[in-house]
Amino acid sequence: MSDPELLWRASFVPQVKKYPFKRVPKIAFMFLTRGPLPLSPIWERFLKGHEGLYSIYIHSLPSYRAEFPPTSPFYQRQIPSQVAEWGEMSMCDAERRLLANALLDFSNEWFILLSESCIPLFNFSIIYKYIKKSRYSFVGAFDDPSPYGRGRYNLNMAPEINLSQWRKGSQWFEVDRRLAISIIKDTLYYPKFKNFCRPGCYVDEHYFPTMLTIEASHLVANRSLTWVDWSRGGAHPATFGRGDINEAFMKRITEGHSCLYNNQPSMLCFLFARKFAPNTLEPLLQFVRYE
DSSP: OOHHHHHHHHTOOOSSSSOSSOOOOEEEEEEEOSSOOTTHHHHHHHHTTOTTSEEEEEEOOTTOOOOOOTTSTTTTOBOOOOOOOTTSHHHHHHHHHHHHHHHTSTTEEEEEEEETTOEESSOHHHHHHHHHHOSSBBOOOBOOOSTTTGGGOOGGGTTTSOGGGOOBOOSOOEEEHHHHHHHHTOOSSHHHHHHHOOTTSOGGGTHHHHHHHHHHGGGBOSSOSEEOOOTTOSSSOOOBOGGGOSHHHHHHHHSSOOEEETTEEESOOOSEEOOBOGGGHHHHHHHOOOO
16 A cells, blocks of 8 residues: 555544454554664563564565564564655654554554664563553653754744644654554644754654644653663763673663653653664673563
């Protein structure tokens, strides 16, 4: 299917609310990557034994062909893809493409965007329960008054988008089926972002946070589930290498956080983390058990 055909088909919503078949809700893990998934053994360990509770979708460069064995949950999970450039609308197009493909499976209830440098921090049961019981979807969406937030707003976006509605957030989100459909069926805000949010307005940081704040702010937790380290400064978060991985580091990223979960204080805030270089695979396998 072409993108317009795919988005149209995926936007269908059943008029009969009760499913006429046994439906076990699944998490769709959507990987946005240029090519290989070097940390796939981590994910294979994490997913093992939970078949029927998840789906996998991979958006890569069109020229890349993965070679996973038939025994891998990643086997033949690539979707028809196009080139996606950081900061460009093509990145959001790729994310909508992933969502649309995942929406075609009616059992998919929650949709998580990940990169090839992401790892899960806890076992599958903890993550599944956390997402299932949440009243909110996890999308970062905050009002940043700096030149890197409100300073990127373009007056040509009005009246559909006003400055007071302009939001910034992490690209790495988790949304439920209702919000996923809102994202892929949008034709109101998409042209505004495509035409008026260009570098140095980085559309993947603003489009979904702003649109969902306008359309469904009461369903959004205003935070991401994916931990990153911005302490080193720069336009991108820190990348971790083999030498960073030890027990103290793993404890730092899984403990000592505070947030709201279903409007109550919680110490469990992040379920995933990035950015891990390919050479972290071996030490990570020593520290993450997912038991």
